[in-house]
Structure formats: C-alpha cells, structure tokens
Amino acid sequence: MQNDSGILVVNWQLEKGGCEVIFEEIARVLNAKLLGFDEALNALGVQMERRYYRYAILDRCLIFRDFIKQYEKLYDPKLIITNDDCSAFFSELRTPYIVVLQNPYAHLKNLPEFTTLYKYEFVDVYTLLQKLACWNAKMVLPCSKFMQEYGEKFLSLRNMTLLEPGVDMKLFRPMDKDYLREKYGIPEEYEKVGLWVGSFHPISGYHFVPKFVHKYKDIYWILVFKHSIEGKVRAKNVRILTCVKHEKMPEIYNLADFLLNLSFVESFGIKLVEAMACNVPVLTRKVGFLLEYPAEKGAMIISENDLDAIDRFYERKDEFESRKAVEKRFNIERFRRSWKNLIKKIF
CATH class of the missing domain: 3.40.50.2000 (Glycogen Phosphorylase B;)
Structure with a gap:
C-alpha cells in the first residue's frame, strides 16, 4: 500500500471514466497511492447496507477520514490530493491536503429536472461539505474557469489555482x-x-x-x-x-x-x-x-x-x-507538467 512519493490520491470510485480518469492520471504522474471508497470500506471492515440513501455521503466522508487516520499511523504520508466532496472531515487529519474542485452542486438548484428527484436541502448538504473541505485545504485547484467562478460565488473561496485536465492525444486519436x-x-x-x-x-x-x-x-x-x-x-x-x-x-x-x-x-x-x-x-x-x-x-x-x-x-x-x-491546450503532457511543477513548489 505504501508508495515512493508519500502522496495519497483519494476519490470515490476508480476506473469509471470521467473525473476518475483525472485522479488516476494524477496518481500515475506523481507515483502516488490511489485510494477509492471501496478499499477504505473493506479495510475498516465496515458494512454499509444503505450506501445510497440521501445523506449517505456523510457516512462515506467519515469512513474516508477514519481509514486515513489509520493509514497515517502506518505510512505517515506527506500530502493528500482529493476530490472536493470526499474530504469534508480531513481537517482532523495530520496530513495537509489539496482539493480538486470539480462538483458544481449549488447549480443543481437551478435545474427543475433535478429538484423533482431531490429536495433542496440535499444540495445544501453537499455544498456545505464542499465548504468544509475547501476552507481547510492547503490549496484548492478548480478544474476549469467555470469551477473557479463557482468556488468564488458559492464557496467564498479566493486564491485558487486553476489546473485544467488533459487528454492523452496519442491514445485518443482519429482511427479508421x-x-x-x-x-x-x-x-x-x-x-x-x-x-x-x-x-x-x-x-x-x-x-x-x-x-x-x-x-x-x-x-x-x-x-x-x-x-x-x-x-x-x-x-x-x-x-x-x-x-x-x-x-x-x-x-x-x-x-x-x-x-x-x-x-x-x-x-x-x-x-x-x-x-x-x-x-x-x-x-x-x-x-x-x-x-x-x-x-x-x-x-x-x-x-x-x-x-x-x-x-x-x-x-x-x-x-x-x-x-x-x-490538441494543444488540453494535451495530457501539459497537465502532467503542471502537476509536477505544483508538487515541486509545495515540497
């Protein structure tokens, strides 16, 4: 479980596409340990019979926190890089953490299709968890200008560092x-x-x-x-x-x-x-x-x-x-360089 870099990358799911790909690439570039929720759950020996009830995210955030507390005792990581809604209770950890801001929950109130399925307080809880995560983070990295403006408007954040994802242009290329x-x-x-x-x-x-x-x-x-x-x-x-x-x-x-x-x-x-x-x-x-x-x-x-x-x-x-x-602005090589330079500055 230990890794050479001393960095732990935390996200809900692994190998599902979308934002999961971004966290996998961060872990690969930084030679970091990649942690998903299922691994944390299994390691603690916890069973969640209702994993997807409305406020299950509170339990899930606590499970991440409890697992990483044990991880800190064993491996003493230097840094955690995490999704913005995994890390609401990470302020209780010894290890400093960076938040990748990429979930625009507060915007969901403007979508009638969404609020017919979930009540407003559901969105409010998620937004509050984001605030807790970001306000206590060493650094907040919005994944787009849109998310940077979201952080300013809804989370009262300042001094964020924009870091856009990239795509592997050798893998994603025109084919026959x-x-x-x-x-x-x-x-x-x-x-x-x-x-x-x-x-x-x-x-x-x-x-x-x-x-x-x-x-x-x-x-x-x-x-x-x-x-x-x-x-x-x-x-x-x-x-x-x-x-x-x-x-x-x-x-x-x-x-x-x-x-x-x-x-x-x-x-x-x-x-x-x-x-x-x-x-x-x-x-x-x-x-x-x-x-x-x-x-x-x-x-x-x-x-x-x-x-x-x-x-x-x-x-x-x-x-x-x-x-x-x-192909130029969103190339994976640019994304990798940005992360390597960021970590050099931190350490």
Missing part, C-alpha cells in the same frame, strides 16, 4: 471508421452513427435523448453508460454499451460521426475533449470549458430541444476540425 464499424458490427444499412455517453442522472439530460433517437431513425445510435443496465433495447437502431474501459473509449468515439451531449452542467467536460481529440465533432449545450474557450471548429452549440441540430450538423460536417481545437 470503416474498419471499426465492421469490427463492432454496425449494420451496413446505417451510414450515419451518433454517440451519447453518460448516465441516467438528471444532470446528464438523458431524458431528452429518446427524442433525438425517435426523430433520426436513419442514424445508428450508440449509448454508453458508466453503470450496468439490464434488459434488451427495443429500437433496432440503438445499441447500449455499459462499463466500457477507458482505454477502449477511443474506438467507441471513432465509430461515430458526432457526440451528442445534453448535460445541463459540466465542471469541465472531459468526454467532450476526448471525442474532439478523436476528430469527432461534439453537438453540445454550452457547458464546462466551452463556456470560455472558443472551439467553433470542434463543437456545435445546441439546446436540448433543438431536434433539427443534427440535420444542420450533417450539412456542414466537413467544416469541423475538432482535434485541432483541443
């Missing part, structure tokens, strides 16, 4: 679509392929996806979910993929003509950069890094009810140069 479509068995009668990546969470805007699928029956739709789903798909032009390993995602992106993203909020939008790195244009709401970064050659801004957007996309499909829009 014809070869991949044959490999994955895309029916030959479909010349057009659309892709959506997300979950059933209301923030993802999934409930608008069936409208697009229903209208564009000439498009073969690939829907990728982070979690497992049981049952068969009734529509013949839809395929569902679940729990796809991150290293396989470049092939999945390259199957498609475009990535459809209907998320109401993105702290950064790593999947948008991954798709664009594969030279796959993105049809998306204006979220995440796109709020302040011009990427007209890589993305087409739409709304969740703009059902004609796909027709407009195919009219100008050849105009997009998606990879060029992101």
